[in-house]
Amino acid sequence: MPVDPRAILQQTFGFSDFRGVQARVIDRVLAGQRTLAVMPTGAGKSLCYQLPAVALPGTCIVISPLIALMHDQLRAATAIGIRAAALTSADDNRAETIARFRAGELDLLYAAPERASGESFRALLQQAPVALFAIDEAHCVSEWGHDFRPDYRLLRPLLDAFPAVPRLALTATADAHTRADILVQLGLPDDGLIVAGFDRPNIRYAISPRQGTTQQIAGLLRDHPGPGIVYAQTRSGTEKLAAALAATGRPVRPYHAGLDPAVRARNQADFVASEDMVMVATVAFGMGIDKPDVRFVAHAGLPKSIEAYYQETGRAGRDGDPAVAHLFWGAEDFARARQRIAEVEPDRQGSERARLDALGALVETAGCRRRILLRHFGEEPGERCGNCDNCLNPPAAIDATQVARKFLSAVFRTGQMFGTGYLHDLLVGKSNERSLMNGHEGLSVFGIVGDDEAPLVRPVARALLLRDALRANPHGGLEFGPEARAILKGEATVSLIVPPKRERSRRRGGAAGADANPIGDPLFEALRACRRALAAEAQVPPYVIFHDATLREMAAARPTTLDALRDISGVGERKLDAYGAAFLAVIRDQG
Structure with a gap:
């Protein structure tokens, strides 16, 4: 019997239709083809392998670079009824997971590239049917990428040992050079490349010279409730800035590689579960976080490249709701960067200077910021995006x-x-x-x-x-x-x-405005409280229960029956059974 992807989309994931290029990617996977999908963060990359994992016989093997990222995705998959597990150093149920794989009881099996490239893992996969290889964060395979992981380049023998199994590589950040390298390294055909585009229209980009960084970022916190990430450039700077921002009254945590591992893990867990916490971190934080409701990302200094900036700002607004990315820079950032370039190998200095020049163009422009970003990735957008600081309030x-x-x-x-x-x-x-x-x-x-x-x-x-x-x-x-x-x-x-004079913004103004996230709506707040309680009981982050967008749709539609609740986007059968009655009770109580 032929697979009906749209029926699975509705029943398992609770969505009535695919977004962007999802349908094209999934059709290729279900046809057994090899594909590289370049899709912006928040475009639903994980659905492109989760849905085939439900549809196809056998287990989808997901190769992912960070344990925290795997566990975030594991929680989300399990919540909608997908049978998923991970084989990592942090999982103490290794024997159980292997037994479930051998018995054909797993739809998804997550592993890091260091494990996946080993001979013992390859031998394990010979013992049960494999439906698909999904290589997440595929830009890590390329030496041209900004997050190069050497073990990704050792994956080809594993993939080639299963020539009939489709391959799906996924990334949000890859310029033309990096894309070509991924195709070669993972054995993917040139005609298997699907590029969805790099635009994140829900993110408002803003860039300002540093003029009292702590005060500038504190203002950002006041203007934008909800979870946020602030990137600092040093470990000591991270801790000082976190302490200073805590004076705003918001819960703030530091995160860097020098913290005690238990403290670092606790801070990350608190942030993932929170609806208003701010994490002040070095760039060590973020790639492993699949938190969809981050409302702002701030940079207290210059990122390493436009690719890094795109990746880091892309952690905002993954749920599709409005979000803000604000970069604060100083001339000394460029001076330090040039000193670093002078210390690298001569054959790399030209490319490093080009990266720095691209950043210079981004911060110096009086034109559209988004246009600079998208042209860097080979796109030709319009002259104005209407959602960056320069478009909204043109400078002189x-x-x-x-x-x-x-x-x-x-x-x-x-x-x-x-x-x-x-x-x-x-x-x-x-x-x-x-x-x-x-x-x-x-x-x-x-x-x-x-x-x-x-x-x-x-x-x-x-x-x-x-x-x-x-x-x-x-x-x-x-x-x-x-x-x-x-x-x-x-x-x-x-x-x-x-720069134009900054007008004091409303508490939820502009891109992250009150209409987008109606704090103050009694029903919406009651639904959030219900979600919070269910999440605490299940020991998962609130967004695993439902995203804010789903709660907003509930508040607007006010369904009174399970059948009506089923029509709300994001409510699949598993969540309807698990949580439907609780949310209907809240809607009834609010009259």
């Missing part, structure tokens, strides 16, 4: 070339030894003991900047560092970079973006 651009030339002259005439603060005071004619002692108050650049230009000096210094006209030396002084000469000779101009 002013010609600051003369101030830039004055600043560079001051750098040169003081011997390329002093920092921005000292040079600023010199240019505006502010006398102090240090400049007197150095004899710099007799220079032609002393007081050369008038009151109208004085506010531009520090932004100009940032702009010159960003475009490599200036570089910071190991002692904190500024020296010429390769782009300085063209500016001094009048061959290049310097424009500055003048």
